[in-house]
Amino acid sequence: MKVDDLLNVPQFSLDQAEKDKAMLVLMKGLHEHHVANSVAYKEICTRVFGTKVDFKTLEDLPFIPVSAFKNHQLMSINEGDIFKVLTSSGTTGQSVSRIYLDKDTARLQSVALSKIISHVVGPQRLPMLVIDSKAVFENKLSFSARGAGILGLAPFGKDHTYVLNENFEPDEAVLKGFLEKYDGQRIFIFGFTFMVWQFLQKANFDKKYDLSNAILMHSGGWKKLIDRAVDNATFRLKLKEKFNLEHIYNYYGMVEQVGSVFMENQNGYLHAPNFADVIIRNPVDFSVQPIGQPGLIQVISALPISYPGHSLLTEDIGVLEGVDDSQGGWKGKYFRILGRAKKAELRGCSDTFNK
Amino acid sequence: MNALKLNQYTPHSVSILCTELSCLVAKNYDLRPFDSRTIDFLDGLSKLILGDKAINRRPEMAALGFWLRKAQLKKMMVEQEQLLNNPQFKVAPIGKVFHICPANVDTMFMYSMVVALLMGNRNILRISKRMDAPHVLSLFDKLNLLLEAEEFTLFKDYINIISYDHNADISNYLSTGANARLIWGGDSTIKTFQSFEKAPRTKDIVFADRISMMILDSEKILSCEGKAWDELLRNFYNDAYTFDQMGCSSPQTIYFLGLHQYCEQARIKLSKGLQEFLLAEYENDVSSLASLKLNRMVDDALEGKILNQSGNNLFKLLQLVEISDSNSLHGCGGGYFYFKDCNKIKDMVALNVPKVQTVSYFGLSHDDKNELMKLAYGEGIDRIVKVGNALNFHYIWDGYNLFQELSRKVYIE
Numbered sequence: 001m002k003v004d005d006l007l008n009v010p011q012f013s014l015d016q017a018e019k020d021k022a023m024l025v026l027m028k029g030l031h032e033h034h035v036a037n038s039v040a041y042k043e044i045c046t047r048v049f050g051t052k053v054d055f056k057t058l059e060d061l062p063f064i065p066v067s068a069f070k071n072h073q074l075m076s077i078n079e080g081d082i083f084k085v086l087t088s089s090g091t092t093g094q095s096v097s098r099i100y101l102d103k104d105t106a107r108l109q110s111v112a113l114s115k116i117i118s119h120v121v122g123p124q125r126l127p128m129l130v131i132d133s134k135a136v137f138e139n140k141l142s143f144s145a146r147g148a149g150i151l152g153l154a155p156f157g158k159d160h161t162y163v164l165n166e167n168f169e170p171d172e173a174v175l176k177g178f179l180e181k182y183d184g185q186r187i188f189i190f191g192f193t194f195m196v197w198q199f200l201q202k203a204n205f206d207k208k209y210d211l212s213n214a215i216l217m218h219s220g221g222w223k224k225l226i227d228r229a230v231d232n233a234t235f236r237l238k239l240k241e242k243f244n245l246e247h248i249y250n251y252y253g254m255v256e257q258v259g260s261v262f263m264e265n266q267n268g269y270l271h272a273p274n275f276a277d278v279i280i281r282n283p284v285d286f287s288v289q290p291i292g293q294p295g296l297i298q299v300i301s302a303l304p305i306s307y308p309g310h311s312l313l314t315e316d317i318g319v320l321e322g323v324d325d326s327q328g329g330w331k332g333k334y335f336r337i338l339g340r341a342k343k344a345e346l347r348g349c350s351d352t353f354n355k
Numbered sequence: 356m357n358a359l360k361l362n363q364y365t366p367h368s369v370s371i372l373c374t375e376l377s378c379l380v381a382k383n384y385d386l387r388p389f390d391s392r393t394i395d396f397l398d399g400l401s402k403l404i405l406g407d408k409a410i411n412r413r414p415e416m417a418a419l420g421f422w423l424r425k426a427q428l429k430k431m432m433v434e435q436e437q438l439l440n441n442p443q444f445k446v447a448p449i450g451k452v453f454h455i456c457p458a459n460v461d462t463m464f465m466y467s468m469v470v471a472l473l474m475g476n477r478n479i480l481r482i483s484k485r486m487d488a489p490h491v492l493s494l495f496d497k498l499n500l501l502l503e504a505e506e507f508t509l510f511k512d513y514i515n516i517i518s519y520d521h522n523a524d525i526s527n528y529l530s531t532g533a534n535a536r537l538i539w540g541g542d543s544t545i546k547t548f549q550s551f552e553k554a555p556r557t558k559d560i561v562f563a564d565r566i567s568m569m570i571l572d573s574e575k576i577l578s579c580e581g582k583a584w585d586e587l588l589r590n591f592y593n594d595a596y597t598f599d600q601m602g603c604s605s606p607q608t609i610y611f612l613g614l615h616q617y618c619e620q621a622r623i624k625l626s627k628g629l630q631e632f633l634l635a636e637y638e639n640d641v642s643s644l645a646s647l648k649l650n651r652m653v654d655d656a657l658e659g660k661i662l663n664q665s666g667n668n669l670f671k672l673l674q675l676v677e678i679s680d681s682n683s684l685h686g687c688g689g690g691y692f693y694f695k696d697c698n699k700i701k702d703m704v705a706l707n708v709p710k711v712q713t714v715s716y717f718g719l720s721h722d723d724k725n726e727l728m729k730l731a732y733g734e735g736i737d738r739i740v741k742v743g744n745a746l747n748f749h750y751i752w753d754g755y756n757l758f759q760e761l762s763r764k765v766y767i768e
Contacts, residue, residue, distance in 0.1 A: 040657055047656035048649075048664055065649045072657055283645040284634070285667040296642055315646045341642035 001025045003302040006275040007111055011119045012263075012330035014274045016323050019332055020058060023277060026302045027310060028055055031062070034308040037076035041308035044068075059279060059288050063298050063313040066256050069097035077102045077306045086148070088255040097256055102306040109259030110152075112303055116261050116273050117156050120249055121215055127182050128157020129175075131191025131199050133164035146192060148255070149219060157188045163199055170199045179209040186213045192220035193250065197230060201238055211243035219251045223340065232268055252337060256309045260301035262335075267327045269334040275302040278335055280320050281313065294319040294338055315341045359528065361519035364482075364495045366502045366511040373517075373525045378451055378477040379532050381512035386475040388439055388446050388762060389432045393473055396507050398425040403497040410490040414593070418747070419462045423469065431473070431750065435758050444764040448475035449558065450534030452761060455548060457539040457562075458483035459598055461491050464516070466748040467537055470757045472513060479515045479529060486518075527552040535560060535761060541603070560760050562603070562753050565712035566685050569594070569606035569742060570700070570727070573613035573621035575718025587717060588632045590743025591625075594715055596637055597746060601688040604713040604738070604745045608675070608684050608693040610703055612723070618696040626666050633669040633690065644668050644689045651687040660684075661693070681705045681735075700726035711735035712753060717742040 001022055006014070014022070034041040041064070049062040068074060075082075081102045088097035101109070136147045154160060163175045178187075189211075191200070196218045216239070225235065232250065239245040250264040262270040262278065272278050279298040280289040289295040297318040304310045317338045326334045363371045373379075386393055401423035410416045421427065432439065438446055452471045456464035464486075468478045495516060502511050519525050530536060530553040538545050541564040549559070569591075579587055595605050611618035645668040652673065655661045660683075661673040671691045675684075684693055697703055700723050706714060707730050714727060714736055727739055737754045740747070750757045 043659075044653055044656050047661055048652045050663065065646060065653060067646070067650045068653045071650070071654060283642040283668060286645070296645060313646075313649060315642075317642055341646050342640050343643060 003108060003275055004111075006302065007108075007115050009274060011115050011273045012265075012271050012332060015331045016333065019274060019277070023058055023275075023300070023302065024055065026275075027058060027061055027300065030302065030305070030310045031055070033305065034076050034310070038074060038308050040072055040074050041076065058277060058300060061300065061311045063311045064308060065313050066097070066254065066315065069099060069256055069307075069309070070095040073098065073100075074309075075100040075307045081306070083306075086255050086258060099256055099258070099309065100307050105304060105306040108303045108305070112259035112273070112275060113152055113261060114155075116263055117153065117217075120217070120263060121156050121188055125156060125158045126186050126188040126215070127159040127178075128154065128161070129178050129187060129189045130154075130160060130162045131164075131189065131195045132162060133166060133168050134162050135164075135166045135168065146220075148258075149192070150190065152258070153188075153190050153217065157190075164195075170203065172203065175199075175203060176205065179205075179211075184210045184213060186215070187211075189214055189216040191218055193218045193222060193235070194220060194224040197225055197235065201235075201242060209243055211239075211245040213247075214243070214245055215247040215249065216245055217249045217251060219253065221340075222337070226339070236268065254299075254312075254314070256312055257299055257301045257304065259303050260299065262299075265326065265328050265330055267334070269321050269326065269336055271326065271330045271334045272332050274332075276300060278318070278320070278333055280318055280335065283341075289320065291320045291322060296341065297335070297337070317341055358522065358524055361517050361522075361525060362484075363515060363517050365498045365514050365516035367499055368495075371517075373519075373528050376479060376515045376517070377512045378479050378515045381477065384448055384450075384475060384477075385509055386448070386472075386513070388448070388474045388758075389428075389435070390475060392506070392509070393475070394425055394428050394432075396501065396510055397423045397428060397469060397472075399501050399504075399507070400497060401425075403501065404494070407493065407497075410493050413490055415460075415462045415597075416490055419465055422466070422748070428473070431758075438756075438758060438762070441764075444766050446474075447763045447765050448477075449761050449763050450476060451532060452476045452478050452535045452537060453529050453533035454478060454480040454537045455539060455544060456480055456482045458485055459602065460746075461486065461488060462494075463539065463748070465494065467539065468514065470750050471537070471761045472510075474758055474762045476535075476761055477513050479517065479533070481529075482516060482518050484518050484520075523551065530554075530557060533557055537761075538562065558760075560755060560757070564710075565603040565737075565753070566607050566681065566710050567604050567713035567715070567745060568608045568610060568681075568706060568711060569745075570610045570612055570703070570714060570716045570719065571621065571625070571742075572716075572718030572720075572723070573611050573617035576621035576625060577617060579718075584628065587742065588628050590717075590741075591629065592632060592636060593743055594745035595692075596633070596690065599639065599688045600686065600690060600692075602746060606692070606713075606715060606745065607686050608681070608695065609672075611694060611696045612698075612700065612719075613696075614698065615696055622665075622672065622694070626670060626672065629670045630667055637669055637690070639689060641668060647687050647689060648691050651691060679705065681708050682710045700730070703727075703730060706730055707733035707735050709734045711737075713738040713740060713745050715740050715742045715745040 003026055045062045082100050083103045083106050084101045086099040130150055161178045165171045236248050252262040252270050260276040262272055264270050277300045280295040281298055282289050282295050294317055297314045297316045300311050318335050320335045323333050324331050359373045360370055361373055363369050401420050404416060404420035405411050454467045464480050464482050468480055471478050501507055530551045535558040538548050538561045545561045598605055611621055648668055648671050652664055662676055663674050666672045669690050673693050675693050675695045
């Protein structure tokens with residue numbers, strides 16, 4: 001069993017039983033690989049998860065908190081084999097995650113991403129509208145997440161058009177020009193969720209453009225929109241009302257597991273691809289939550305070879321909605337994100353001045 | 356001049372220049388140490404607190420109310436006999452005391468003030484703007500109400516409760532005007548305030564970052580049943596969880612005393628009992644606690660501090676490696692306890708470091724306590740108290756007798 005076996009069959013096609021079987025073999029192998037090649041991973045496993053290595057199911061796999069990549073250098077390769085270092089977006093003052101890739105892992109990531117995206121967009125490169133600014137590549141602070149997102153998806157489009165100018169102001173002429181040119185045709189739209197809302201859904205047009213054949217892919221989280229009382233259902237509804245836009249795909253991914261993308265389909269739930277999975281954990285004792293019970297989201301991916309990021313506990317809270325029975329025939333687990341665990345606010349004695 | 360404006364809550368609510376504070380303007384010192392008028396004033400406050408149903412159900416408010424009763428104050432006076440009636444000297448106030456109060460303990464500013472007031476000092480208390488909980492605001496109201504009574508108006512020149520945003524000019528002014536500063540709030544606050552100007556004779560009484568420990572006799576844990584057991588769980592909870600385990604006096608490390616197999620069983624029993632108790636009682640966002648603790652466990656594992664972990668995300672136990680430095684043993688809070696098994700108190704030499712403040716205990720014999728006291732004859736351990744009393748204020752704090760510290764001894768021939 002190799003990860004390529006899971007990449008090369010159509011995504012979202014394996015039912016959970018098949019997938020569990022295949023993933024268990026791969027993940028056991030990855031675990032052993034990281035134990036052998038990352039002292040840090042081995043220490044974490046021994047001291048936090050005990051020495052048990054007899055996995056009966058994927059649920060027995062140790063999980064590392066995503067923040068560990070901020071505080072520690074975690075890799076399973078020699079420094080000489082580092083091909084690329086990915087960093088997470090962090091607002092000023094926050095530490096950033098550093099993810100070390102070798103050529104193999106980088107290749108797997110890009111193959112995996114391509115398999116998932118082409119599953120949704122199709123094999124042809126479509127005219128691509130980017131709800132962002134080209135300047136995002138120049139701005140070192142905001143580059144990492146947004147820039148990487150765009151760069152990752154750009155190969156799936158052509159005639160790339162950015163709707164924000166260099167100063168991150170909406171350029172209506174550009175937006176209208178693009179929509180006019182491709183009105184009613186198959187196009188690919190990409191942007192961060194909040195920006196899609198702000199600069200596409202809320203843009204003023206003289207006429208109604210027809211985006212019924214367009215495919216919108218968006219990501220980046222709901223926090224800013226939830227503050228404005230916009231949830232996924234509203235988001236989808238408003239875009240449908242305004243543009244007849246129906247092919248909307250939110251996705252969930254993180255720099256710590258690039259390529260391993262959980263994709264939304266028409267039902268509005270996120271789906272695990274063949275080579276990745278999700279487990280919802282009870283925050284009290286990390287036991288596994290059944291369908292319908294919210295908890296912290298653990299993400300599992302067969303891609304990370306150069307760094308021990310194959311099993312991560314996120315700080316996101318989600319709920320499993322079902323397994324193998326999604327509308328549209330996508331197999332495996334599907335889930336929903338409810339929010340993010342708050343930063344713990346614990347008051348201490350060192351707590352008087354300047355606050 | 357606006358730069359010197361601050362908010363005053365007591366004696367009445369007003370925006371005021373720091374140069375106008377009544378404690379700084381007033382000249383005469385009318386109150387003697389443990390003046391009967393001060394005792395009446397505080398007893399009056401006690402009655403107002405204990406009589407207010409809206410706040411007296413809060414344990415910290417009730418504790419404050421009881422602590423302020425006349426009988427309790429008289430008891431403290433008797434305990435200060437050596438200080439108050441000493442043939443070698445007379446005792447006098449130190450003068451104007453500037454209190455920099457902690458934000459985490461809602462009632463701490465009151466204890467700080469009362470000790471100083473009992474010695475006849477004037478008090479300027481800087482409190483955090485975040486202390487805006489209804490029960491805290493209600494304390495200001497009660498003080499202000501009492502200060503309006505004719506017999507207590509003189510106390511208006513003795514109590515100024517204020518707040519202001521970080522402002523070096525105000526801090527310089529108040530520090531220079533003060534005869535003593537009580538600096539709560541740990542290392543960083545102390546550092547900040549020591550950078551301000553002060554008079555050469557201004558005395559600083561500082562409360563630095565400290566860590567605290569707990570010693571549990573394993574056999575006593577195992578034999579504890581029924582009501583006593585419930586009480587122990589409640590006491591443990593009060594010590595550790597009241598301030599999310601982040602108070603200086605909240606235990607960070609638990610020493611299980613006894614033979615290894617008893618320690619093991621005691622841990623299992625305690626874990627089970629506390630986990631059930633916490634599920635019902637501890638209100639916190641457990642998802643954030645789970646992330647916080649997992650992150651800390653990874654850090655501790657990679658720093659080689661811990662051998663293993665057990666328990667759940669409400670009560671987490673981390674076994675320490677054999678040799679560990681007590682100075683650095685501060686967990687992430689919210690129920691994250693390092694532990695060690697120990698056969699004898701004597702072996703707990705790690706406790707004998709300046710950083711250790713409180714050692715709370717359960718089930719220790721008289722001999723054990725003597726051994727513990729021997730450990731305190733070193734550089735650390737300022738308090739040895741029963742489990743359940745770790746957070747209780749006492750005028751002996753951090754190695755100081757605050758009545759002593761806040762008074763002058765006048766030599767008269």
